[in-house]
Amino acid sequence: MITIKRTKTGGALKGAVERIADVDLSVCLQCRKCSSGCPVGKLAKTRPSEIMRRLHLGAGNELLESDILWMCVSCETCTTRCPMGIDVAAVMDALRKLAIERGASKQEGNVPLFNKAFLKTVEIFGRTYEMALITAYKLGTGKLMNDTEKFPTMLKKGKISLIPSLGGDRKTVRRIFKKTRENKGAGK
Amino acid sequence: MRYAYYPGCSAESTARDMHQSTLAVAGALGIEMIEPKGWTCCGATAGHQTDALLAASLPAANLVNVRDMGLDCVVNCAACYNRMKVANYEISNNPQIRKAVSEAIGRDYDGSVKVRHFIEVLLNDVGLKTIGGKVKRSLNGLKVACYYGCLLVRPPKVMNFDDAENPTSLDKLVKAIGGVSVDWPYKVECCGGGLSLSRTDVVVNLTNSILDMAKSSGADCIAVSCPMCQVNLDLRQQDIKKQTGRAYQMPIVYITQLLGFGLGIGSGKLGFNKLMVPATGILEKTGMSSNG
Numbered sequence: 001m002i003t004i005k006r007t008k009t010g011g012a013l014k015g016a017v018e019r020i021a022d023v024d025l026s027v028c029l030q031c032r033k034c035s036s037g038c039p040v041g042k043l044a045k046t047r048p049s050e051i052m053r054r055l056h057l058g059a060g061n062e063l064l065e066s067d068i069l070w071m072c073v074s075c076e077t078c079t080t081r082c083p084m085g086i087d088v089a090a091v092m093d094a095l096r097k098l099a100i101e102r103g104a105s106k107q108e109g110n111v112p113l114f115n116k117a118f119l120k121t122v123e124i125f126g127r128t129y130e131m132a133l134i135t136a137y138k139l140g141t142g143k144l145m146n147d148t149e150k151f152p153t154m155l156k157k158g159k160i161s162l163i164p165s166l167g168g169d170r171k172t173v174r175r176i177f178k179k180t181r182e183n184k185g186a187g188k
Numbered sequence: 189m190r191y192a193y194y195p196g197c198s199a200e201s202t203a204r205d206m207h208q209s210t211l212a213v214a215g216a217l218g219i220e221m222i223e224p225k226g227w228t229c230c231g232a233t234a235g236h237q238t239d240a241l242l243a244a245s246l247p248a249a250n251l252v253n254v255r256d257m258g259l260d261c262v263v264n265c266a267a268c269y270n271r272m273k274v275a276n277y278e279i280s281n282n283p284q285i286r287k288a289v290s291e292a293i294g295r296d297y298d299g300s301v302k303v304r305h306f307i308e309v310l311l312n313d314v315g316l317k318t319i320g321g322k323v324k325r326s327l328n329g330l331k332v333a334c335y336y337g338c339l340l341v342r343p344p345k346v347m348n349f350d351d352a353e354n355p356t357s358l359d360k361l362v363k364a365i366g367g368v369s370v371d372w373p374y375k376v377e378c379c380g381g382g383l384s385l386s387r388t389d390v391v392v393n394l395t396n397s398i399l400d401m402a403k404s405s406g407a408d409c410i411a412v413s414c415p416m417c418q419v420n421l422d423l424r425q426q427d428i429k430k431q432t433g434r435a436y437q438m439p440i441v442y443i444t445q446l447l448g449f450g451l452g453i454g455s456g457k458l459g460f461n462k463l464m465v466p467a468t469g470i471l472e473k474t475g476m477s478s479n480g
Contacts, residue, residue, distance in 0.1 A: 020240070039378040039394055071390055074233050075378035076342035080352055089343075096237050114386040115234035122229040122246075128197035137385060146388065150423060157462045159202045159419075169226035172249050172293060179292035180242040 012058040013098060020094035027084045028052045034078035034088045044068035048078050048088055055091070064104035069095050070111040113140045123177045126168025130160050189313055191304075192254040193221035194272070196265035196415075197229050203265065203415035205459025209444035210264045210306055212457045216322065216448070217314050221262065224253045230271040233382035240278075244285055245292040247275035252297040264306040264444070266414035267381075270339035270347065272303045277346045305340065305349060307357050307413060307443065316364045324452030326366030328474040332446065333370045333407035334358035335398070337417040338378050352376065358411055358443050365450030366474075372405035374398050379420040388424075392431060395424045399436045408470045409439040411446055418442060422464045439467040 018025055028049075035047035046066040054063055069092065078088035098104075100112055117136035121129040138144050154160045193214075199207035214221050231246035251272060254261040263269040279286045279299035290296040310319065336355045344352035353376060359369035377398055380391030398421065402410050412418045422440040429435045441463065448458040449471065460467050 039380075040390060043390060043393060071383070071387060073338075073378050073381045073383055073390070073394075074237065075338035075381065077338070077376075077378070079343045087343075093236055093240070097239065100238070109383070109387040109389075111237075111383070111386045114382075115238055118232070118234035119238060119242075122231070126226075126228045127200070128229050128232070130201050134385065147385070150426070153464070154202075154423075157464075158204050159462060161201050165197075165200045167226065168228040169249070170228075173228050173246070175294055176242065176245045176249060176292045180239055180245065183241050183288060183292075184239075 014055050017094045021090035025056045033081045037077040037081050040071040044071050064099040070107040125164045126170040126173045127165045129164035190220040191262040192224050192257050192259040193262045196268035198415040202419050205462040206442045208459040209448045212448045212453045213444050216451045230268045244275045244278050245289045247272040248289045248297045249293045251301045252295050255301050260302040260304050266339040269305050320364045323365050323450050330367045331370050331408045332362045332367045333372050333402040333410045335410050335412050336375050337414050370405050370407045374401040379417045381416050391420050392427050395421050396428050411443045413443050439465050
């Protein structure tokens with residue numbers, strides 16, 4: 001049985017999630033197709049159908065600590081298979097956005113840090129620059145030695161570039177990031 | 189046949205081989221691909237996991253430039269293809285998003301540029317008959333597991349690419365060049381995508397299941413059309429071996445590399461040497477050297 005601890009909430013998330021993801025959570029049938037198809041469902045403590053139910057029952061900020069938020073690979077299987085047409089993947093995007101805004105606890109692997117480092121390189125260079133991304137991410141996590149044994153081969157094979165590509169229209173990209181920041185909080 | 193071709197960031201790093209082989213195949217089939225000037229990142233997974241407006245605006249900034257070119261936008265990276273189609277879908281269906289995106293990119297964009305995957309161009313504009321007629325080296329019964337992953341086919345109402353649960357586009361191309369497309373159930377499973385660095389444990393777990401299924405289905409190699417699928421399935425075989433002792437040695441090739449091989453293009457132009465698990469063995473199996 002799924003129970004909600006009302007004392008822990010900072011106000012129900014449902015309204016914010018429905019607005020950001022443009023979905024109606026009340027139509028969920030709890031058929032669990034989202035959970036059965038989820039590639040990380042078997043690895044996470046909380047499965048997508050439980051997230052949907054908890055949201056509908058009025059869960060608050062405690063839901064933003066769920067491990068699945070940052071294990072979800074955005075594969076869209078849940079959205080594809082939902083018989084009620086709920087965009088479950090958009091619900092996960094909305095929860096991640098809220099988790100960052102409300103400072104929910106950092107999860108293993110620190111996907112928010114990775115995303116931030118990724119987007120920072122895009123903002124600066126206009127295109128992804130993997131060397132900077134990997135360095136920023138590794139410095140942030142402190143796990144400097146992970147995967148380093150693969151670097152020499154990848155460099156040799158030209159799979160990682162030492163220098164960034166500067167051919168992109170950086171001016172427009174910077175404008176987009178600036179406008180997006182000004183627009184913060186607006187939903188879909 | 190003329191198209192605007194958006195290579196995507198990985199064309200300059202992890203997926204140089206996909207980029208090279210795409211251009212080589214296009215050249216051999218008489219397809220003209222024109223890179224839009226100053227193209228920029230589509231935002232990928234990090235974009236839409238962070239902000240909806242950012243996620244729609246980054247692709248739109250590229251698409252509005254392609255509109256000026258008056259051509260369809262051809263994309264080969266499944267992730268870029270997905271982000272561009274999703275952006276188009278949202279911009280065309282929601283006037284508020286269109287307004288916000290146009291404000292962010294500094295130009296009005298209506299979501300009208302046709303975004304097409306290179307595979308779809310090969311199937312619909314070139315045609316299997318023409319491709320089959322140009323085969324110089326048959327794959328000679330090579331058993332290929334075609335792996336589509338997530339982003340090519342999902343969500344189907346936006347992507348409209350192929351059947352979302354049992355796609356066959358890649359299989360048709362493999363057959364056209366003399367390969368055998370393996371019947372297997374993991375065509376649209378997920379490899380872990382962008383979690384490669386942040387949750388390597390998840391990626392190792394997922395790629396292990398996919399490789400295991402391909403192996404037990406009798407595949408000689410896996411054909412992909414997404415840089416993230418390629419890197420995860422190829423690179424993580426080392427980690428799987430370390431953690432579980434299983435050594436798959438399963439080559440993960442881009443469909444464009446196989447097509448290029450079939451069309452008789454030299455392997456130097458197809459980037460076979462960039463694969464972590466070498467494909468030399470399987471190409472020799474076809475009775476032809478990859479050096480031709």
